[in-house]
Amino acid sequence: MISIFWKEIHTFFSSLIAYMVIAVFLVLNGLFMWVFTDSSVLDYNYASMDPLFSLAPFILLILIPAITMRSFAEERQRGTIEFLFTKPLSDYDIIWGKFLANFCLVLFALLPTAVYYYSVYQLGSPVGNLDSGAIAGSYIGLFFLSASFVALGMLASALTDNQIVAFILGAFLCFVVHWAFDYLASLPVFIGNADAFIDGLGIQSHYDAMSKGAIDTKDLVYFAGLIAICITACHAIITSKK
């Protein structure tokens, strides 16, 4: 697992992928959080990092499938997947290794946003007048959201040999799992009976609950379950395609 992890990390950082992902994520977030007046913290009159946490899912929706699309699709396209499976590694070593490497790359992109925290902290009046606990909760939520997107993106990549298809499918899966249930729950048919249940199927309700700073065990169980389902599905698809 570790060897696959390092191999993947090495590929990311020896090519443009890692730098592109990190740069695009930070530029978009930076613009929305500090420059554009509609969402800027500077015009918000309240020391918080909400714009970052409400925006990040949209940016990650595009970025994460772009990272994960190569996981299996590229290996299959190039025919290197056979080499990988003849190595003395279990299938799960390969899948988890790739998962961790993809997730790590997202964390590298998230890490510099700590600077935003410091800025908002200093800009508060008086200095430090912001709810650090709530922000910690939001970060935990964002980690789980990223991990789920990575798992969904890898599932999409396992389904096809074409990277473009994997990307589009991955973004679609992430969109459906994150947002679609929320919209579905707001249909008049479900209001008052199944709306809370349907809403709970999607990532959004769990992410929002965590972003507020209340870390609930049921949200943790949801994310763990979602990731486990995606990874085992990924494994099943890969073995059946072998």
Add this chain to the structure above:
Amino acid sequence: MKKKISPAWFNFFMVAGIAILANFVSSYFSTYIDLTQDKRYTLTPATEEAVEKIDEIIYIKVLLEGEFPAGFKRLQASTREMLNQRKAINPRIQFEFENPVQGTQDEIIKTRDAQAKDGVVPTSLKYYDGTQLVQKAIYPYALINIGTKRAIVNLLEEQQPGSDEEVILNNSISLWNTSLPILFRRC
């Protein structure tokens, strides 16, 4: 060839089953850590009990919907959050957000007059939206119906003359947590 389910797929269904079961169980037995500084999301036992005890349908209409400056957006978000939290405990609490300044000029005036009779008077708000100074009528009210009883709540804290708008808003938001249980009792 007889098709047999492969171990990998078997594994997948097992994990999916366990995950669904775990989610089901955890929705009944869940605990949480409240990381916020003012413990906003920790309901006091008294509040929880008060909300649980409600046995009539409570219908809450919040008139805070539409385009607002950031401060009111936060008031709206925290109101929605607070109501959602209580709804999760007791589904008899139902609420919706409505925009009272909507439609044609005549309609707006008509609803304004109707609401003025109930004592729902808009707050006039002036703010700079980046290009121009906008003046807007805003209704920071919640209308609560329980059976035939009715109550109107002003979401804004009583204004002290000369106090800053931001301060009023921030106070109002933290006030919500304490004011609602009292309000339910009053109804």
